[in-house]
Amino acid sequence: MSESPTAAKREAWGRLPEWARPLEHERRGLGSLRLAETTILILLVIFLAVATVNDVVQQTHVNHRLKADLLTWRTVTGHDYVNLATEQDVKTYSTRDTVCGNVSPGAPGERAQVCLMLAGAVVSGVRSVSGGYYLAPYKADLRANRYKCFGLAAETNLCGLSSLPVGSPPSPSLPLGRP
């Protein structure tokens, strides 16, 4: 009579202590382990759910703020443009945002751009303008490309160009504070 494969396997691992031997099926009596695992899992899912809800709420607040940023830019500049670039403060994680858009109709970045630095709470759907600057067409929002800084942008020396680039349209300082 030949030995069954299960028995042969059992023999092969027979030298191991009982607790270390492999089993074909889990032993009964593991209820406490299962209970501990399930408890940890439930706590983990609750923790992840709290983190997710918190993130959604935070994102909702950010979206609310960004919406106010766009409305503020449109109100201050008088241009009802759709394609505006919004940048959040990822260096100090403040709620100060910068919104840039063309000074005249055209594809995004195709014309000179005016950028507004917006801060403070959302009141009546808008935020306060704390400063701003201009950018030449097709130029990235870097210090070397900025000109005509006003407000906080001028105070913190954000502009690298001391004079207007050739052919620039008029670049007036825009009113600070809430529009």
Added chain:
Amino acid sequence: MGKERAHEHTRHWTTALAGVLTLVLLAATLEIVLDGAVGHSPLIPKSPDIASWLVGVGERLGYRVFLIALLSYSGAFVGILLLARRISTRWAIALTVALQLIVFVGPVLISTDVFSYIAYARMGVVHAVNPYLHGPTSIAADPVYRYVGKDWVKVATAYGPLYTLLSYPLAPLGVVGALWGMKLEALAASAGTLALTWRCARVRGLDPKFALIVVGVNPLWVIYGLGGAHNDLIMTLFLMGAVALTFASEQRNAVAGGVSGEAVGLVTQEAGSGGLRGEIERAFQTGSRRETYAGAAVVGATLIKATGIVLLPFMLLSRRRLAPLIGAAVAAVIGALIAYVVFGVHGVDIVSALNRDAAFVGTDSFPTEIAHLLGKPGVFPIDHDLLKAGLVLIVLHLMWRTWRGYDWVAASAWTLLAIAVTSTWLLAWYTLWSLPLAAISRDRRVLYATLAVQALFVLHQTAPLLAPVS
């Protein structure tokens, strides 16, 4: 009589409710596909014209409509899952097929990944550029380049050499031809995975209809996975192939072991003709061969996407047989050899690609959410190390449990889920890795956990619905 009437009444309202839920599922999918076909949407990647024949019915797909459709779909999915045991098999299959086909004929949804796949294939076939050394930016003049996501144009492929080789025959078909080829591959992989999920559930004595619905009607499977023609579906096909082969081998071996059961009964009937001893010997040989193929299939999954390797240690610990190890070793050697010949040493070096991807950080990942909850702006390098340590502990615990008789399929599903949850770069299709395994697992907790993680992922997408930016 009263009982019969009550039973009849319940059957009627169950059918009516299932009908309504089916309509919601179909309508939500149609809404996304028809609106997506219009294009010019942040949810639809820039794509060559493949769905213009659907234009005219829908409107441009905005976040609001998409999220309402996704939430409606998800709600109906939960409802249909609860009714799964009461609806007919034909209904379940027809619904699954209809949803997959609607998404198949539509535009690419949500992700630009499929264009990266095509770009890598065209780099190798059309431009003789090694996709394991260079990013799509090296073929900037190629027609596919403009469709590749801007974050990925400089990134060399992170996919396995088998997947890259599978994509090569599609490269000469042009961008549109290759795109349809990729969509067809994803559809076939999805269908294959579903068929194997059905089969494995039946072998395990689970309800195959429920398993089919939980995977094939799943919103993230249909809309994100199949909608984006993601190669993750091909990986799951290989994984489920490995599981199905192992189950088939178990059935064969159970005949010799004298284990009773429905499935074994079937095999015994098959083995009944001819000499019993010879049949048993043959069964052993067939079983071993199947386990060898199963080991090879796991390596196949790994050569599609490195994450597939997760199955192997649990399979080996549970089976404790040489056959799957031999199959895996032979497949690994052959795969590595082919990858080395075609792509050079970089085609074999899956680890460095994994390390690179592990450093990415995304807004949808759970570690990022937890960091925000703790008042941090995001995850830091130390967090990566902590997450890796946590993952190692989970895997060690599961390996120990598997050695002591725990279901290896469930252990594999837990590990894949743990990888997705601890990853700082979580995408919707990563939550699909564990889904088919969880659907056929003996430990139902892993299925509930997978669905919970998916639900949280969907919930995390809803901010634009609560506060739209325009």
